[in-house]
Amino acid sequence: MSQTQGTGEQTLAELGEFGLIGVLRARLPIGRDVLLGPGDDAAVVAAPDNRVVATADMLVEGRHFRRDWSEGYDVGRKAAAQNLADVAAMGAVPTALLVSFGAPPDLPVRWAVSFADGLRDECALVGASVAGGDVVMANPMVIGITALGSLRGQHPVTRSGARPGDLVAVCGRLGWSAAGLAVLARGFRSPRAVVEAHRRPAPPYDAGPEAATLGATSLIDVSDGLLADLAHIAQASGVRIDVETSRLASAVAEPLQAVAAAIGADPLSFILTGGEDHALAATFPAGTELPSRWQVVGKVCESAGLPGAHGEGVGGAGVGTPTWVTVDGVSYAGPAGHDHFR
Incomplete structure (x- = not known):
């Protein structure tokens, strides 16, 4: 039985893949570092000094989050944060996220919209944007994120430079x-x-x-x-x-x-x-x-x-x-x- 059956809430199954993409795109503004955002086969993100910092991470329902513990907004904030932090850990400034969102068909549209709002608000803290991604059916829910960043002319700070006495x-x-x-x-x-x-x-x-x-x-x-x-x-x-x-x-x-x-x-x-x-x-x-x-x-x-x-x-x-x-x-x-x- 669907989680939302009898509640009157619209589900992803009712909205459909492209309907969901349209709803999410409308809630995710594009910043200046993204030259071409969602809607094409790929995004175009600025790389002023010809280098891009890139990282990827995943969240799996039941392993990294639980819907009875966290709202969609919380998961959106968390998913963005753990990837934006990896960019910052290179001494870089985050510019964009690519988000893959796998969810069960009975997920309320409200939850997915709230998730997008969380992504948007966390990205706003650093001036980054959600530049694109993918949506698929998956159960349990799985979220994959690729984060991009700019070194703005600086050298990356890696894990390998520590020296005795530091x-x-x-x-x-x-x-x-x-x-x-x-x-x-x-x-x-x-x-x-x-x-x-x-x-x-x-x-x-x-x-x-x-x-x-x-x-x-x-x-x-x-x-x-x-x-x-x-x-x-x-x-x-x-x-x-x-x-x-x-x-x-x-x-x-x-x-x-x-x-x-x-x-x-x-x-x-x-x-x-x-x-x-x-x-x-x-x-x-x-x-x-x-x-x-x-x-x-x-x-x-x-x-x-x-x-x-x-x-x-x-x-x-x-x-x-x-x-x-x-x-x-x-x-x-x-x-x-x-x-x-x-």
């Missing part, structure tokens, strides 16, 4: 989305602040280009967990990163403490291993004067010959295998973040 700093919230997921998974809706953080992340998009201007040697979007994502930088750079928990005390906000107390967890674990906040983590040369919103959380060390540099831990797979990230000088016990296949 500072490790973070801009943005950590652990809020994980705390919100823990609350929702137990059937609750409060503290509302963390639930909303899980539904709609708030990446500091402009911190990406800012980090590049400040001379960041490496940069990454914290999507899987601080330790897990710092391990990507450490491995790509051939270094070890040590996170200092004394520097993270101020990041353990009251809502995180409340959730941790309610479920018997360590609030610091949300900060260290919680994903989907899409904060930005970067390494900077020692002595770099950072704006106050960048919080130094650790340092870059030599990859070998230091306590905890080998053995089980973040990035480690056994004796003789490098542990790329340590916490207060030793390996971290437990999962370091999210892994789709573990």
Whole structure:
């Protein structure tokens, strides 16, 4: 039986593929970086310095979002945010999204329209546009997004430039989305602040280009967990990163403490291993004067010959295998973040 049968709501089956495309196009304005938008076989997006930053991501219903937890608007904001943040994590400015939307035929048109509004509003934060995409029937729902961006004459900031002696700093919230997921998974809706953080992340998009201007040697979007994502930088750079928990005390906000107390967890674990906040983590040369919103959380060390540099831990797979990230000088016990296949 259709979810909307007997409710009077129009469904995608009733509206049809091209009717849906028309409704969505009408709600998605085109910005100056998109020279040719939806309606042709492909879009045309400006590339002023002859380079395009490109990234892609997917969301699957039941894995990345649930319709009983999030409205279409929330999912639209989240889908856009996690892709726009990846562009910012290269030191670039997002310009456009290409969106593939697979949904069941009994999905209310209202939900799809709300989803488009979420995409539009998140893109508006950075001046990006939805330049095109595709719609298909799928059950469960699946959303695929390709994000494009411009370096505007700057060099990309990659994961591979961290050097021993660099500072490790973070801009943005950590652990809020994980705390919100823990609350929702137990059937609750409060503290509302963390639930909303899980539904709609708030990446500091402009911190990406800012980090590049400040001379960041490496940069990454914290999507899987601080330790897990710092391990990507450490491995790509051939270094070890040590996170200092004394520097993270101020990041353990009251809502995180409340959730941790309610479920018997360590609030610091949300900060260290919680994903989907899409904060930005970067390494900077020692002595770099950072704006106050960048919080130094650790340092870059030599990859070998230091306590905890080998053995089980973040990035480690056994004796003789490098542990790329340590916490207060030793390996971290437990999962370091999210892994789709573990």
